[in-house]
Amino acid sequence: MVWVVSCSSSYSSDIVSGTTNNAAANGLNWNMSSILPSETGLIVNGMIYRYTTEKVTEDDMKVHIRNEDTLSNGYIFSNTDDWSGGPGGTINKVVPIDRISGTRFGDGEIAIEGNGSVKDPTVIYSYQFDPCAVVLSDPSCPGYAEALAALLAEQALLNSTEIETENPYDNEEVQNILDSEIEIKEEFETTENTESEEENSLDTNSEMLDKYSGQMDLMEAYSIQEQGLNQYYIVNIPGGIYEETIKLESNQLADNNRALRNFASDTLHRRIVRSQYE
Numbered sequence: 001m002v003w004v005v006s007c008s009s010s011y012s013s014d015i016v017s018g019t020t021n022n023a024a025a026n027g028l029n030w031n032m033s034s035i036l037p038s039e040t041g042l043i044v045n046g047m048i049y050r051y052t053t054e055k056v057t058e059d060d061m062k063v064h065i066r067n068e069d070t071l072s073n074g075y076i077f078s079n080t081d082d083w084s085g086g087p088g089g090t091i092n093k094v095v096p097i098d099r100i101s102g103t104r105f106g107d108g109e110i111a112i113e114g115n116g117s118v119k120d121p122t123v124i125y126s127y128q129f130d131p132c133a134v135v136l137s138d139p140s141c142p143g144y145a146e147a148l149a150a151l152l153a154e155q156a157l158l159n160s161t162e163i164e165t166e167n168p169y170d171n172e173e174v175q176n177i178l179d180s181e182i183e184i185k186e187e188f189e190t191t192e193n194t195e196s197e198e199e200n201s202l203d204t205n206s207e208m209l210d211k212y213s214g215q216m217d218l219m220e221a222y223s224i225q226e227q228g229l230n231q232y233y234i235v236n237i238p239g240g241i242y243e244e245t246i247k248l249e250s251n252q253l254a255d256n257n258r259a260l261r262n263f264a265s266d267t268l269h270r271r272i273v274r275s276q277y278e
Contacts, residue, residue, distance in 0.1 A: 017128045019048075024121035028110040032067065035108075035125065042102040042129035047077070047095045049123045053088040055116030060084040062113040065123065068106030076104045088116065102127060 018037070023030045036042060047065070055061050066078035079095050110121055132141035 015128055015130055017126070020125045020127070023108055023123040023125065024049075024051075024110060028118065028121060030108050030123075032102075032105045032108060036102045036105065036127060037129070039102075039129040039131075042127055043099045044077075044097050044102050044105060044125055044127050045099050046097050046126040047079070047123065048093070048126070049095070049121070050090065050092045051110065051118050051121040052090040053083055053116050053118055055083060055088045055114075057087045058085070059115040061116035063118060064111040064113065065108075066111065067108045070104055070106045076100060076106070083116065084114065102129075 016039075020035050023032075023035045036044070049065055051063070053061065053063065061083040063081045063083065064078060065080075066075045068074075069076035077097060077100070079093075081091060081093075083089075105125075108123065110118055110123070112118060
């Protein structure tokens with residue numbers, strides 16, 4: 001049995017760089033498991049820190065910023081600032097670290113030796129990691145196909161170490177499915193075209209019927225109108241003299257007092273409106 005492995009030949013991942021949040025945000029001691037990302041192959045390449053000391057000038061004071069070594073009893077990183085014989089103040093420092101694996105960094109702390117105190121501490125680690133440190137984590141990683149083949153062979157799932165690249169569309173079952181889809185699509189298009197032609201034919205017949213029906217309605221309307229007009233043509237209207245029946249008892253018409261009152265009211269209204277613009 002031959003296992004066929006295909007993968008992309010391009011490598012889309014690059015080295016990722018970043019910085020942590022403030023490790024000393026909650027105090028002078030911190031657990032690195034909650035500070036550094038858990039990526040495989042992560043290395044720490046630097047530290048940025050800042051803090052302020054409060055002390056008497058004459059007092060001795062040293063401040064140690066350090067991390068325990070998870071593989072020994074010592075420290076994997078330690079940096080000391082000596083404030084002895086001087087006043088307190090604020091320090092900002094960038095300390096390079098010689099690319100040490102993040103798994104070596106144990107618990108961290110700001111330790112005070114002597115008299116004085118530290119406030120407002122900020123400790124930030126800079127790091128890098130390779131997303132393909134574990135080759136099988138992403139098919140785009142270089143060597144993915146070889147690593148997968150080796151893993152399958154190791155688990156007795158691969159009888160041949162030869163790696164072949166196969167086009168998935170060359171598979172007979174896949175081709176049968178694609179052919180079936182093409183036949184269904186062609187049948188659907190043929191049915192759709194037939195239905196469309198039938199609909200167009202029905203639309204044409206309907207338009208013709210509507211046209212002839214309209215003509216028949218128009219002819220019928222003309223016929224009815226003509227019959228109605230003939231009734232007027234044959235009716236005789238009697239003539240003669242119509243005497244006046246309305247007589248006026250007086251030759252004088254009384255004034256319309258109501259109209260006069262309305263006129264006076266309208267005149268007063270116009271005068272009030274006009275006065276606003278004078």
